[in-house]
Amino acid sequence: MKNIIPIVPVRNAPDYTRLPVFGKPDHRHMELIIKPTEACNFKCTFCSSTDITDEKSKVLDLESIYAFLQRFPGTQTIIVNGGDPLMVKPQYYWEIIKYIEDHDLQTSLSFTTNLWAFYKKPEMWEELFRHPRMGVTTSFNYGTTRRITETEVFTEEIFRKVSDKFLERIGYRPDFISVITDENEDTAIDNVKLAQEMDVECKLNYAMSSGVQSAPYQLSKIYRTYTEIYEQGLWPWEFNTKQMMQRLDGKATSCPQHRACDEGIRCLQPSGDYYSCGSFGDDRQYPINFKQEVLEGKFFKPLQTAPELTMLKEECLTCPMFNICNGCRKTVNDMKNHGVVETHCKLMKTIAGKIISINDQASTITIDRMPKLGFRKYESQSVTDGVAQQAR
Ligand code: SF4
Numbered sequence: 001m002k003n004i005i006p007i008v009p010v011r012n013a014p015d016y017t018r019l020p021v022f023g024k025p026d027h028r029h030m031e032l033i034i035k036p037t038e039a040c041n042f043k044c045t046f047c048s049s050t051d052i053t054d055e056k057s058k059v060l061d062l063e064s065i066y067a068f069l070q071r072f073p074g075t076q077t078i079i080v081n082g083g084d085p086l087m088v089k090p091q092y093y094w095e096i097i098k099y100i101e102d103h104d105l106q107t108s109l110s111f112t113t114n115l116w117a118f119y120k121k122p123e124m125w126e127e128l129f130r131h132p133r134m135g136v137t138t139s140f141n142y143g144t145t146r147r148i149t150e151t152e153v154f155t156e157e158i159f160r161k162v163s164d165k166f167l168e169r170i171g172y173r174p175d176f177i178s179v180i181t182d183e184n185e186d187t188a189i190d191n192v193k194l195a196q197e198m199d200v201e202c203k204l205n206y207a208m209s210s211g212v213q214s215a216p217y218q219l220s221k222i223y224r225t226y227t228e229i230y231e232q233g234l235w236p237w238e239f240n241t242k243q244m245m246q247r248l249d250g251k252a253t254s255c256p257q258h259r260a261c262d263e264g265i266r267c268l269q270p271s272g273d274y275y276s277c278g279s280f281g282d283d284r285q286y287p288i289n290f291k292q293e294v295l296e297g298k299f300f301k302p303l304q305t306a307p308e309l310t311m312l313k314e315e316c317l318t319c320p321m322f323n324i325c326n327g328c329r330k331t332v333n334d335m336k337n338h339g340v341v342e343t344h345c346k347l348m349k350t351i352a353g354k355i356i357s358i359n360d361q362a363s364t365i366t367i368d369r370m371p372k373l374g375f376r377k378y379e380s381q382s383v384t385d386g387v388a389q390q391a392r
């Protein structure tokens with residue numbers, strides 16, 4: 001696949017074709033999350049990525065990305081979040097595309113961005129966003145938690161203008177992520193109705209405990225919402241409900257519902273710190289030694305080898321909800337650290353019958369995958385789907 005525009009090399013860019021990578025190429029399917037910068041032009045009250053580097057103006061070195069791609073040439077997607085990806089100039093991403101195409105890789109780029117910089121200056125981004133390797137997902141939720149400034153809320157009216165501009169300049173409407181917290185839970189399902197009306201898919205994520213979000217949103221409460229979405233027939237427009245519908249028979253294994261995620265996901269942060277999970281990266285917990293894995297050819301599974309992340313409690317081992325309650329080791333970590341396991345468990349047991357019945361019903365229907373762009377593009381993959389959008 002060739003670029004649609006000529007690439008002008010970044011001045012003084014290193015000759016990355018001669019990077020000293022000694023680790024034998026490993027051709028497994030991987031997803032690489034990159035957080036090029038911590039900088040963001042929004043001031044959301046739930047932001048998980050407010051302390052991902054000590055050097056606040058630092059931008060992730062391209063050389064680290066190239067070294068990763070040399071070690072893992074089977075990388076399917078580079079998932080770009082941050083910070084907001086559009087706080088870095090387009091040339092940064094053109095360089096990555098150039099590397100991918102020069103090396104004949106199959107890798108795509110998937111952005112999760114508030115699109116504010118695009119809205120203000122679309123001509124700066126439209127060529128990149130139209131590139132065949134690019135997918136863009138944005139974010140919106142009702143309530144007052146998503147903010148342009150500390151006092152100005154990103155309202156539905158403004159969001160519609162941004163989405164309209166994207167449709168007009170790029171040719172499709174982007175899917176969107178909604179982050180659910182105690183403050184906006186009463187409007188959670190309204191986001192799905194909006195997605196239905198706009199003919200896109202949304203992903204209702206529960207807030208994890210990272211950055212300025214001090215406590216996690218209760219997992220069983222979001223599952224109660226997913227069951228309501230199913231009952232209201234809105235599931236074709238919500239990603240995580242579809243995951244829940246297939247979760248008990250093991251078909252759905254997207255982040256944040258993959259117990260072996262550390263075999264297929266990696267995350268590079270602005271200072272080059274390296275993790276197997278973007279959310280643990282936000283906390284700077286469970287790092288991986290980049291030199292040993294990427295340059296020296298070792299491979300680590302930092303989450304599966306941490307016994308404290310295995311499950312919420314012993315009782316889970318014999319419970320039919322095991323896969324759901326213990327599907328994400330970051331969530332296990334959050335719930336244990338905040339002492340909310342029993343509160344969560346009590347509610348989960350009241351909705352377990354419903355979830356089992358929904359999974360039984362779903363086994364007889366075809367779940368509409370609606371492959372388009374954004375996260376729908378990756379929905380049929382098995383290991384790391386949805387990872388781009390967790391906790392954004
Ligand atoms: S958020 Fe959970 S499922 Fe996703 S990569 Fe992190 S630990 Fe794994």
Ligand code: SF4
Binds near residue numbers: 312316323341346
């Ligand atoms: S419902 Fe309770 S016992 Fe069952 S898996 Fe969830 S937390 Fe564990």
